[in-house]
Amino acid sequence: xxxxxxxxxxxxxxxxxxxxxxxxxxxxxxxxxxxxxxxxxxxxxxxxxxxxxxxxxxxxxxxxxxxxxxxxxxxxxxxxxxxxxxxxxxxxxxxxxxxxxxxxxxxxxxxxxxxxxxxxxxxxxxxxxxxxxxxxxxxxxxxxxxxxxxxxxxxxxxxxxxxxxxxxxxxxxxxxxxxxxxxxxxxxxxxxxxxxxxxxxxxxxxxxxxxxxxxxxxxxxxxxxxxxxxxxxxxxxxxxxxxxxxxxxxxxxxxxxxxxxxxxxxxxxxxxxxxxxxxxxxxxxxxxxxxxxxxxxxxxxxxxxxxxxxxxxxxxxxxxxxxxxxxxxxxxxxxxxxxxxxxxxxxxxxxxxxxxxxxxxxxxxxxxxxxxxxxxxxxxxxxxxxxxxxxxxxxxxxxxxxxxxxxxxxxxxxxxxxxxxxxxxxxxxxxxxxxxxxxxxxxxxxxxxxxxxxxxxxxxxxxxxxxxxxxxxxxxxxxxxxxxxxxxxxxxxxxxxxxxxxxxxxxxxxxxxxxxxxxxxxxxxxxxxxxxxxxxxxxxxxxxxxxxxxxxxxxxxxxxxxxxxxxxxxxxxxxxxxxxxxxxxxxxxxxxxxxxxxxxxxxxxxxxxxxxxxxxxxxxxxxxxxxxxxxxxxxxxxxxxxxxxxxxxxxxxxxxxxxxxxxxxxxxxxxxxxxxxxxxxxxxxxxxxxxxxxxxxxxxxxxxxxxxxxxxxxxxxxxxxxxxxxxxxxxxxxxxxxxxxxxxxxxxxxxxxxxxxxxxxxxxxxxxxxxxxxxxxxxxxxxxxxxxxxxxxxxxxxxxxxxxxxxxxxxxxxxxxxxxxx
Numbered sequence: 001x002x003x004x005x006x007x008x009x010x011x012x013x014x015x016x017x018x019x020x021x022x023x024x025x026x027x028x029x030x031x032x033x034x035x036x037x038x039x040x041x042x043x044x045x046x047x048x049x050x051x052x053x054x055x056x057x058x059x060x061x062x063x064x065x066x067x068x069x070x071x072x073x074x075x076x077x078x079x080x081x082x083x084x085x086x087x088x089x090x091x092x093x094x095x096x097x098x099x100x101x102x103x104x105x106x107x108x109x110x111x112x113x114x115x116x117x118x119x120x121x122x123x124x125x126x127x128x129x130x131x132x133x134x135x136x137x138x139x140x141x142x143x144x145x146x147x148x149x150x151x152x153x154x155x156x157x158x159x160x161x162x163x164x165x166x167x168x169x170x171x172x173x174x175x176x177x178x179x180x181x182x183x184x185x186x187x188x189x190x191x192x193x194x195x196x197x198x199x200x201x202x203x204x205x206x207x208x209x210x211x212x213x214x215x216x217x218x219x220x221x222x223x224x225x226x227x228x229x230x231x232x233x234x235x236x237x238x239x240x241x242x243x244x245x246x247x248x249x250x251x252x253x254x255x256x257x258x259x260x261x262x263x264x265x266x267x268x269x270x271x272x273x274x275x276x277x278x279x280x281x282x283x284x285x286x287x288x289x290x291x292x293x294x295x296x297x298x299x300x301x302x303x304x305x306x307x308x309x310x311x312x313x314x315x316x317x318x319x320x321x322x323x324x325x326x327x328x329x330x331x332x333x334x335x336x337x338x339x340x341x342x343x344x345x346x347x348x349x350x351x352x353x354x355x356x357x358x359x360x361x362x363x364x365x366x367x368x369x370x371x372x373x374x375x376x377x378x379x380x381x382x383x384x385x386x387x388x389x390x391x392x393x394x395x396x397x398x399x400x401x402x403x404x405x406x407x408x409x410x411x412x413x414x415x416x417x418x419x420x421x422x423x424x425x426x427x428x429x430x431x432x433x434x435x436x437x438x439x440x441x442x443x444x445x446x447x448x449x450x451x452x453x454x455x456x457x458x459x460x461x462x463x464x465x466x467x468x469x470x471x472x473x474x475x476x477x478x479x480x481x482x483x484x485x486x487x488x489x490x491x492x493x494x495x496x497x498x499x500x501x502x503x504x505x506x507x508x509x510x511x512x513x514x515x516x517x518x519x520x521x522x523x524x525x526x527x528x529x530x531x532x533x534x535x536x537x538x539x540x541x542x543x544x545x546x547x548x549x550x551x552x553x554x555x556x557x558x559x560x561x562x563x564x565x566x567x568x569x570x571x572x573x574x575x576x577x578x579x580x581x582x583x584x585x586x587x588x589x590x591x592x593x594x595x596x597x598x599x600x601x602x603x604x605x606x607x608x609x610x611x612x613x614x615x616x617x618x619x620x621x622x623x624x625x626x627x628x629x630x631x632x633x634x635x636x637x638x639x640x641x642x643x644x645x646x647x648x649x650x651x652x653x654x655x656x657x658x659x660x661x662x663x664x665x666x667x668x669x670x671x672x673x674x675x676x677x678x679x680x681x682x683x684x685x686x687x688x689x690x691x692x693x694x695x696x697x698x699x700x701x702x703x704x705x706x707x708x709x710x711x712x713x714x715x716x717x718x719x720x721x722x723x724x725x726x727x728x729x730x731x732x733x734x735x736x737x738x739x740x741x742x743x744x745x746x747x748x749x750x751x752x753x754x755x756x757x758x759x760x761x762x763x764x765x766x767x768x769x770x771x772x773x774x775x776x777x778x779x780x781x782x783x784x785x786x787x788x789x790x791x792x793x794x795x796x797x798x799x800x801x802x803x804x805x806x807x808x809x810x811x812x813x814x815x816x817x818x819x820x821x822x
Contacts, residue, residue, distance in 0.1 A: 044068075050076040060084055060093075060111070067091050069130070074098070075137070077108035081115045083142070086123040086167070090132035093121075097136030097173055106136050106175055113142035113179070119158070120179065122151065124165040131168040131194070142179035145406060157183030157406070159215075160205060164193040168220075172198035172228070182208040182380070182406060184244070185215035186235055192218035199228035201258075202242075205235045208355060208380050208404075208412075210270070211244030212237035221250035231258035233291045236322065238357045238384035238417075239277060240270030255286045262290035265330035267359055270386055277387040277420050294329040298336055303343035303350035314341065321345055321364070321374070322356050331361060335391055340366040346375035354402075355417070358385040358392055366396035369429045378403040381413050381437060387420030390449075395428045399442075402435035405463065405493065413468075414461055416443035423449040432458045432466070438498045441490050442466040453482040454695075459489055463498035465543075466490035466527070469505045471515050480505055480546070483695045484521040486714075487541075491528035492562070500529040502559070506545030515546035521695050521704070522554045523650055523714045530562035540570040540593065549577040550692045552684055553662075553704075555650050555714040557642070558586040566621060567593045573627055575604040578686050580673060581662035582611040583640050583713040584619065592620045594627040603627045607687055609673055610634050610663045612712050630687075636661065640713065648700045651715040654766040658712035659802050660742075660818045665709060665735075675710060682710075707804060707818025708736065717766075731755055731809045738805060742820040746789040749774070751807055751815065756780045760808040763788065771798060790821055 047063045048055035057063040060080050063073045072092040086093065095109035096102070113120035120142035123132060142160040155163060160179030162171065169190075176187040186205030188195065195216060202213045212235030216222040222245060224230055232242045242260055245251060260268045266279040273280050297312055301324040305317035311327060318324045321338060328336045336359070345352040354376045358364070364383070366372030374382050374397060381402045385392060394416070404412035414435030418425060425445055432442035441461030445451055451469050458466035466487050469480050487502030502524040505517045527541040541559040544551060549571065559568045568587035571577040573596050584591045591614065594606055609632035613619050616637040622629055641656040643649060652658055663684055666674040672685045675694070682705055684692040694704050702718040704710065711717055733752035740747055753759060761775040771792050775784075788805075790798055800821050807815045 044070040044072060046072045046074050048074050048076070049080075051078040051080075064091065064093070069127075072098075075109055077105060079110040079112055081112050083113045083116055083118045084111065084121045086121065086132060088125045088127075090126050090130045090167070092133040092135065093137075094133065095136035103173075106173055107138055109136065110138040110140065112140055113161075117143040117145055118151075119144045119155075119163040119181075120161050122155070122159070122163045122165070123167040123169060124163075126167040131170055131196075133170045133172070134162065134174060135170075135172050136174065138175040138177070140176075140178050142181075144179075144181040144183075157181055157208075158191065159185045159189030160207065161185075161187045161202075162189070164188075164190045164195060166192045168194040170196045170198070171200060172196075172225075174200050176200060176202045177204050179205045180207075184210040184217070186212045186237065187232075188214045190214075190216040190218075190220075190222060190249075192220060194220045194222075196223045196225070197230050198225035200230045200232075202230065202232045203234050206353065207235075207237040207244075210237060210239045212240065213242040215240070215244045216249045216251070217246035218249065223251065224254055224256065226255050229255060229257035229288065232256055233258050233260045235260070236353050236357070238355050239272065239386040239420075240266075241268040241326070241357055243268070244270045244272070246272060251283065253284045253286065256288070258289045258291060259285075259287040260291050260326060261294055262287050263294060263330055265360075266386060267326070267330065267357065272387065279386065279388055292323070292326050294327055296329045296331060296334075296336075298339060299324045299327055300339045300341060302341040303345055303352075305341075314339070317341055319350055320352055322353050325356060325359055325362065325364075328359055328362060330359070333361075335361045335363055335393070337363040337365050340364060340372045340397060342367055342371040344373045344375050346377050347379055348377060349375075354380050354382055355384045356382065358383060358389065360385070360389045361391040363393035363395065364397065365393070366398075369396045369398045369431050372396060373398045373400060375400050376402040376415075376435075378436075380404055381417050381435070382415045384417040385420070385422065388422065388448075389418075389420070390423035392418070392422060392424070393426045393428075394430055395426075397429075398431040398433070399435065400433045402432075402437070404437045404439075405497070411438040411464070413437040413440040413444040414442055414463055416445070418443075418445045418447075421446050421448045423447065425450075426452040427456055428452075428454045430456045432456075433460055435461045436493055437461075437463045438493070440464045440466065440468045441493075441498065441500075444468045444470075446470050447480070450479040451481070453480075453485055456482070456485040458487050458502075461490045462493040463500075465499060465501045465504040467503050471506075480515065480517045482517075482519045482522060484697070484699055486523035486699060487525075487527060488523065489526045492530050495562075499531075500527065500562075501541040501543070502527040503541075504543045504545075506543070506549075516548045517544055517546035517550070518692055519544060519549070519551045520553060520692055521698060521714055523699060524554065524556045524568075525558050525650060527559045528562065529559070531565055540567040541587075542569045544577065545570070545572050545575065547575060548690070549575060550686060550690060551578065551582060552580040552692050552694070553698075553710070553712070553714055554579070554582040556582070556584050556587060556591070557640075557650060559588070561588045564588060566590050569593070570595055571604060571606055572597065573600065573604045574602045577604065578607040578609075578690075579611055580609050580684060580686075580692075581710055581712050582608075583658060585612065585614045585640050587614075589615060590619045590621040594620070594622040594629065596623045596626050600624070600626055605630065608632060608635060610661065610712065612636050612638070612640050612658055614638070648715060650713070651700065652711060652713065652717045654717070655801060656717065659717045660707060660709045660711060660820050662710035662712050665705075675705070707816055708738070709741070709818060731757075731812070731814045732807065736805065736807060736815045736817045738817050738819050741817075742822050743790070744822045746787050747819060749786050749788060749805060750784070752783050753779055753781055753809065755809075757810045759784075761786065762806050762808065764804050764806065766802050766804070771803060
């Protein structure tokens with residue numbers, strides 16, 4: 001507060017009658033920082049701030065409000081819990097370091113922004129060609145995630161410590177630490193501003209997106225003093241841990257005293273193009289003292305470890321994943337692995353800092369996804385990287401409690417956010433649970449190349465689709481492959497945010513979409529969606545919108561829409577989609593949509609074969625009848641008879657009509673679709689003879705083809721009372737053939753034995769009870785043919801249903817075939 005309204009402001013130098021250039025403070029400003037000297041120095045005044053009441057003011061902001069352009073606000077030591085706004089008038093804001101050159105004043109004069117959630121200092125809208133100064137403070141605990149001062153909404157999330165917007169500024173000899181911005185510039189953000197940095201220490205700041213320490217953008221320039229060097233280290237972000245600069249903001253040389261690493265390739269220092277944040281390497285980085293020594297090796301990390309350990313062996317692990325990722329030396333040839341040892345990695349347990357910035361050509365590898373847990377504790381999402389990163393892998397990990405929700409203005413993912421175009425991404429054995437993100441409740445992955453997803457499971461996530469995979473920008477191989485994944489109980493957020501839903505693959509702009517997507521073995525159940533965008537991909541909980549979409553053994557069941565709108569699965573015009581061996585049941589009706597988007601040019605085609613569609617053709621909506629539907633006579637309707645119990649409630653009951661009714665195994669002369677066994681793997685050939693490589697097992701670990709013919713849905717029925725053989729063993733020459741299958745009155749059984757010995761052929765029901773023994777004798781090698789007349793050992797006709805024919809040789813079950821009697 002102003003102590004004496006009659007205090008006269010001295011208008012010459014700093015109370016000395018001298019000009020600024022001859023003042024005792026001039027030695028603190030090197031020549032390189034006189035590009036914009038304070039103008040009209042003879043009319044400037046000094047306003048003092050002292051907490052004991054002996055100065056002009058006790059509150060810094062009141063002194064700033066009272067100051068005129070070019071005045072100096074001189075602050076005495078103390079901790080000032082304020083969030084400052086320097087509005088339209090360049091001034092000098094300084095501690096006693098300015099007048100004495102004594103560094104203790106930097107640490108004793110603290111501006112702490114923790115009282116409200118805003119930047120510590122905001123300076124904006126200065127007159128053109130005039131520069132202000134901030135000198136000699138510790139600036140800490142800013143939190144620019146929200147806007148609790150009436151600033152424009154564009155300021156939200158920008159500049160945790162200092163935000164400059166159209167305000168040229170000299171920042172010198174400040175300690176800027178422990179500030180947070182959820183968008184850009186954890187320590188300093190210079191937006192359409194010329195910023196000159198001299199002798200500062202900028203450390204331990206965090207920006208969730210760009211520039212953990214410093215961010216500069218808008219086309220002006222940022223200058224790092226080459227005499228009084230800055231130290232910028234151990235800051236955190238996903239694009240430029242320490243420094244991030246838009247390429248139009250001029251700075252060709254970064255000469256730093258202390259920096260996080262000595263060698264960098266877009267990790268701690270990121271210079272980006274406006275198009276998809278593409279990195280541009282048109283600068284030089286010169287570092288005197290790196291904080292972290294890097295090496296060319298894999299590293300180990302444990303929540304019980306220590307960052308002072310070597311990290312090179314399991315018994316010498318580092319403590320933090322972010323630290324381990326930083327230790328890896330940039331390497332374009334060899335993928336490096338961060339071994340994540342069992343335990344929980346969270347802010348409260350081991351001081352983990354999220355989001356973790358992934359290096360190119362790196363693999364984050366756990367031991368088991370149930371024991372290696374990344375818990376963000378609702379602080380932000382877990383994992384991301386910068387644009388054009390490549391060879392990224394995540395394996396055997398569980399991600400829980402991520403939360404990127406700020407408001408409906410900003411949309412990010414809840415857990416994994418690869419929102420910039422990347423190359424060659426692989427996720428395997430990953431679980432994502434209880435995360436919140438409007439762009440994707442769990443993970444969003446954009447690729448220029450290909451994405452491989454295997455054994456991915458999302459549960460109870462909120463916001464957008466729980467997993468979104470898209471290609472963008474001039475793709476190279478344009479392939480997305482998903483195998484044995486499940487998406488359960490995901491929804492929109494707070495009844496009004498995000499689309500909800502399970503799995504999205506492709507892109508809504510399909511006119512020139514060359515994406516090839518393959519989905520094999522997927523469970524999409526009990527998800528909720530809502531239409532927040534007006535497009536059918538947001539009505540659907542399972543949307544696959546590539547140019548060519550091959551889908552097999554998908555169970556899409558019990559999904560609902562907030563407004564009872566139709567659609568569980570959608571595809572679009574100008575696409576070819578093929579669905580095999582799948583189940584659509586218990587969804588909003590019609591559950592399958594062939595949608596259109598003007599202008600209508602090229603119709604899409606949808607093939608559905610060997611699948612259960614609950615209401616048959618009535619369950620398919622072909623909008624304007626524009627697209628072409630190929631609906632096979634081999635499809636069935638009705639109830640698939642899920643077990644509804646245990647860890648896998650969407651497994652099939654023993655009497656399910658989906659058992660042994662999927663795509664048949666190849667017989668000579670057969671037209672596609674069919675399945676072949678080649679080199680020990682099962683391959684489904686589509687109508688156009690494209691191939692889908694089937695996983696070896698289903699979601700429960702059962703053989704993908706258990707009894708000679710694949711089932712419908714994500715699960716293969718397997719009776720644990722019967723020994724199911726995955727492959728014919730050495731005693732059997734080829735497969736056991738049963739024709740016809742299904743049958744009504746009788747069926748022929750053929751097989752070849754390679755050795756002599758006792759052979760028994762038995763038939764069991766699915767409960768394991770013996771029905772009939774067809775053969776029990778000593779045999780010689782050769783071909784064997786027999787016929788079963790649908791009877792038991794007593795000559796009684798058996799009821800309709802599924803049965804298993806077992807060939808037992810020398811006491812070993814050498815082959816089994818599942819058959820069905822109508």
